[in-house]
Amino acid sequence: MADRGGWMSRRKLIAGNWKMNGLSGALGYFSELAPVAAGASADVLVCPPATLIHAAVQACAGTGIRVGGQDCHAQDHGAYTGDISAAMLRDCGATHVILGHSERRAAHGETDGDVRAKAVAALAAGLVPVICVGETLAEREAGRAVEVVARQLAGSLPENSAILDLVIAYEPVWAIGTGRTASAADVAAMHAAIRERLPDPLTTCILYGGSVKPGNARELLSLADVDGALVGGASLDAADFSAIIEAVSLENEPLR
């Protein structure tokens, strides 16, 4: 939080989610991103696949770019083949972890309760959870978008979240990877609805995700309750992701 002349404002966060993309040859990306992040008006986070987190942390040393995971287990350690704990992410230098992404809710059956347990584990390990919520197209068309997101929030946030450092990402499922972005009015309305349901509305950062591109970032990032973006496809290209980061500093300039 920054106090600008009596108005409290949240510093924006531009986060990239590489999903299941990226081999070791992709690490040159960070050399391209570093000068942009250094001059940015926003914090920059990149969440590569788990196999690249350690190398990405090393590549980002001294750049200010933060590196996060895309999921973690709720347990600290144990017989959970294929899983990764929050402590392991922290141990290799991650600062954040995305939790409850709709792709994990859909493909891995993650419930709000699972997401909450993972968020508790992440916080205990010293990670900032980026908790994803969002309605399906059918839910939106049925007029249930706010109800669905409110239920996800109520079930996914740790109970004492008023005093915790966490980030919310609103990602309408129908806008993810489709090229179809929610309208500015819909995003603004949902972010306001989310904010009024947060235990700590003043300090909690709410990101928008869903087909954020260089061409629409400026409009989305200028909305009052939008504190940044969670970017999927466009974060894979350093030039596109850089343009989205740079849109933050342009957000207050008049649209031409």
Ligand SMILES: O=C[C@H](O)COP(=O)(O)O
């Ligand atoms: O985590 C990122 C979101 O799923 C958005 O992905 P997208 O920008 O490819 O639509």
